[in-house]
Amino acid sequence: MESQIIEALTGIVGDKGILTGTDVTQRLEGWIGAPQCSAKAIVRPANTEELSAVMALCHHYDQRVTTHGGMTGLVGGAISSSEDIVVSLERMRTIVEVDAENRTLTAEAGVTLQAIQEAADSADLFYPVDLGARGSATIGGNISTNAGGNRVLRYGMTRESVLGLEAVLADGTVISSLSKVIKNNTGYDLRQLFIGSEGTLGIVTKAVLRLRAKPRGEATALVAVEDFNQLSKLLSLAESALSGSLSSFEVMWNDFYSLVTSFERHRAPLPSSSPFYVILETQGSSNESEQARLEALLGEALEQELISDAVLTQSVSEREKVWAIRDDVEALFSMVPIHGFDISLPIPAMQDYLEKLKHNLLKKWPDGRLVAFGHLGDGNLHVVIGQIPMEDKEALNEVVYRGLAQLGGSISAEHGIGLEKKAYLQHSRSEAELELMRILKQALDPKRLLNPGKIFD
Amino acid sequence: MESQIIEALTGIVGDKGILTGTDVTQRLEGWIGAPQCSAKAIVRPANTEELSAVMALCHHYDQRVTTHGGMTGLVGGAISSSEDIVVSLERMRTIVEVDAENRTLTAEAGVTLQAIQEAADSADLFYPVDLGARGSATIGGNISTNAGGNRVLRYGMTRESVLGLEAVLADGTVISSLSKVIKNNTGYDLRQLFIGSEGTLGIVTKAVLRLRAKPRGEATALVAVEDFNQLSKLLSLAESALSGSLSSFEVMWNDFYSLVTSFERHRAPLPSSSPFYVILETQGSSNESEQARLEALLGEALEQELISDAVLTQSVSEREKVWAIRDDVEALFSMVPIHGFDISLPIPAMQDYLEKLKHNLLKKWPDGRLVAFGHLGDGNLHVVIGQIPMEDKEALNEVVYRGLAQLGGSISAEHGIGLEKKAYLQHSRSEAELELMRILKQALDPKRLLNPGKIFD
Ligand SMILES: Cc1cc2nc3c(=O)[nH]c(=O)nc-3n(C[C@H](O)[C@H](O)[C@H](O)COP(=O)(O)OP(=O)(O)OC[C@H]3O[C@@H](n4cnc5c(N)ncnc54)[C@H](O)[C@@H]3O)c2cc1C
Ligand SMILES: Cc1cc2nc3c(=O)[nH]c(=O)nc-3n(C[C@H](O)[C@H](O)[C@H](O)COP(=O)(O)OP(=O)(O)OC[C@H]3O[C@@H](n4cnc5c(N)ncnc54)[C@H](O)[C@@H]3O)c2cc1C
16 A cells, blocks of 8 residues: 555655655754655655645555655754655745735745745845744744744744735645735634644645835844843843834843853853843844944943943944854853753743752752743743753753742743653643543544644644 | 523623613713713623633633624624624723833733723833824733734834733633744744634733833924825835834825815915825934934935925924824714724725726716825825715725726734624635635634624625
């Protein structure tokens, strides 16, 4: 029967559209360093119609299907088994339209995030979602994981940038909701089913994205803060004073800032004696105006004693040096073996949570180290824990996730659940919520063929 | 059996919690002027637990249920029949918490929009959703209709302000997703099922709302534009120049502006000889800074010949006079009988659509009059058509909605479908989309007890 399916699939997508044997196994099942991919075949439809026929066929044969975008996901959401067919969107890479007047961009799901950003830029517009994997990650993958990134504070997650969506259901049905308008209250908002559901409810084939006005200038500052409670006051002040222009509010705890700036490649713009550091960035009308507004804000913050020290960058290279501190992931590898966590929780609960976590950590692993940084405005905390053996990963997960539920926190701010966080989902979701998720899955994919085993069983 | 149900319901909610007889019929089934409400009883639970028990009971008896918020909805979504039980949230009016540090507000669904706005304001914060019916409309109704209003351009629809949600399903199950964080990618986003689904998938009982920084100042201008194509260029320029501070971009077509300013109560700030007028408003750091930024923008727009004339208001009373033109709904009643439409379509298609609509209108009703105005930045057009007999309403609907589908437009930008637009839903939605909506309804409410007959059959 296997050869029968492969033959029928080839009939739909042609020889170019199907990979088997070593063409499958020389692919990876995730980001750089991941193990080999296993699957009966990788099917590469050229368009929505082909994919629809592929899915109808798989449905007929009860064939499981896992979808591949750019394979940059960080929770094992695209891992397949030798029983699966993989559908890859890699041949659906057409930017269908950039509508500059309506400020929308329509693209096939296999287009990379970077190609979307560049196409928007060429039209003198701006696609605000941005993340490190932009060159490989696809818009279909961004949508399926509801990716966040560096500008959520101002522009929201991917969810907020998707105006219209086309998806293929488990049985091959094409749901085309390619609306180009912001306001569309006509029955259930079907887009939402596919955004963030990690390929378990349908395969995203096209999207209409909302573009924004391109910022014409920016300004960046690094400030030191002496007390956790001042952080959210500073955030409120910045949002009031800079109004809608505040684009980043990145907090680094002292342990992070000290560690990173201890490396020769950085020159610490501020001494490492304060408990908190914040990068503030505003994007607006011009470099001059933003510089002036940020300077005024810093003055006000100093006066109100919300900050103890500040550096307002004066050039692109100074700005880059500040960001280089925040982005120096390499420095964290000095604590190997390291374990990264991407959690979120209400701002008032953060500091307490971290202190308790550190306490519990050191009790169990006296050599453990913990550094924290994050998008404070989004409630999103990155916690990197080092010097803990890889085989203790599960015990560590329990320690990190345990305290989150009662604080109203989330075990996954951005990356999703996939396979990796599945065992901990009940820390963020009640049994009633999980049951409703299962009801949705059952309604849309009763044969459980789409990305089986991901998110929940 | 009817008396049996009423008795059992009374057992759950107490005497205070149930209305029958003339207490039911003296209520209206909609906004001011609507006919009397009919229902077996109006049940007014005091909390989520009571509502859960009410729903479990109704589920047991196959009892249909329609939900009442503030009854300001404009599409007949809360109309009940004598076979229904009405659930009213009027006794669930507690603001549970204002968390100033985390910038969230948690409220029961029966709290009015105005009370939410005031509570945010008291904490020196800002809830951005605003609409004319704020004193009566409830947050539960706002959520169930995904209400828009005056500041969607900058802050999005109600959907974008809901961080967490609690709802009761048709069988009484309580789904509590009262997350207070912006980023929460942990499985399916269950909030989305209840936002905008007009009470057909569950009853919203509580919400966690996102609050924003309070703007400290604003500036308003009225400009004249000579060509439709200049409008979206002006919008792009305004969004670039004012960056995230642009809060309104309201377009009035000449027919609207001329009609309204012909009334003595207005003094036209600009002569009524231009085809388009736009109100631009920016909210930001201070009145002075916003005034300066808006003035600079107007200079640039004049130089680029995007606008032909402009008035920058210099005082609150001047600002109010400009807004009074846009908000003068009464003036439109000079064209009675009038018919209002709330549609959306891509900006490039708008002018063509309006011209064709006018042509088709006058062909059929030579006395007909059409005026247009709208939130251009959202693609949202208000079309008011006058001097057409009430009994021609359905024929008129056909003329207005017919052209929308192929232009990618929507028959309901803000108000929803309810009963009134049900017959026209297929103008905005494909059969595959409608079928998927039915699948969702079947999965969540297999007995079809919740708000029966609304949106679709
Ligand atoms: C260096 C780096 C930096 C990152 N930074 C961030 C960040 O700042 N913020 C953030 O949120 N994430 C970040 N990520 C993770 C992020 O989830 C991914 O980069 C991206 O969104 C996934 O896109 P992809 O095309 O690679 O998807 P894949 O990895 O291919 O797939 C991810 C999941 O989506 C499914 N999927 C993919 N395409 C489709 C489709 N068309 N239809 C249905 N399902 C599909 C897959 O089955 C899988 O479950 C980062 C990753 C890396 C490697
Ligand atoms: C003067 C005026 C101005 C308006 N301006 C705007 C505007 O600018 N933008 C805009 O979008 N709308 C506007 N509206 C319409 C808008 O939909 C409503 O004002 C509001 O959102 C509905 O809230 P409500 O509490 O009155 O809901 P209701 O009218 O009571 O109900 C509306 C629908 O939601 C359901 N519902 C109500 N509460 C719940 C609940 N707790 N759980 C589940 N379902 C529920 C009802 O069954 C019904 O289907 C306006 C209305 C008026 C009268």
